[in-house]
Amino acid sequence: MLYQRIFATGATLLRLEKAVAMFKTEDGTKWFALTVKPRHEKAVAGVLEAKGYETLLPTYKKRSLYATRAKESHLPLFPGYVFCRFSLLIRLPILITPGVTGIVGAGPSLLPVDETEIDSLRTAMLTRTELLPYPFLTAGQKVRITEGSLAGVEGIVVRVKSVPSLVLSISLLQRSVLLEIDPSAVAPHRIIESQRPKSAVTTYAAL
Secondary structure, eight states: HHHHTTTTSSSHHHHHHHHHHSSSSSOOOOOEEEEEEETTTTHHHHHHHTTTEEOOOEEEEEEOOSOOOOEEEEEETTTTTEEEEOOGGHHHHTTTTTTEEEEHHHHHOOOOOOOOHHHHHHHHHHOOOOOEEEEOOEEEEEEEEEESSTTTTTEEEEEEHHHEEEEETTTTTTEEEEEEEEGGGGGEEEOOOOOOOOEEEEOOOOO
């Protein structure tokens, strides 16, 4: 009876999940990509944050023109995905979140997202730099921004309509975003050689 009373309400369950998130240590927590139902990205991120988890949902502005008006929307840069930092040992509160369908991996294992790639995305978002979706790149000159508010951000340099730009990628998802840069503020990092595409990304939803 006591067990039933503890789990009697959704509010109680939410408090327990938040307690788990608050008492977990930073050791062992990593960034993972969650797959979510279509158009549920913002709702999932909000619920996870309410539970005490750190999330990342990069968005971009899209302006749509209608017959009598124009509308500006904020859309996910990676539709169908939400990034969340947690320990795989305590993933049940993540997987039972409404809208979450699984955790991304490749082959037989769940894989965390590269911390450097997450840090570059977060820095770009914090500086309110305009980000746009861009095709995933597997080759090119990788650079690091050395000056200004984007210092430390890494990506592959390209030219779009003669404007120097930087491509930030999430390799696990094979997705990229684009931002304009000052060419005088970058330094060569390393050459990224073209590679064969990785095996198809696998989503694991089993508890």
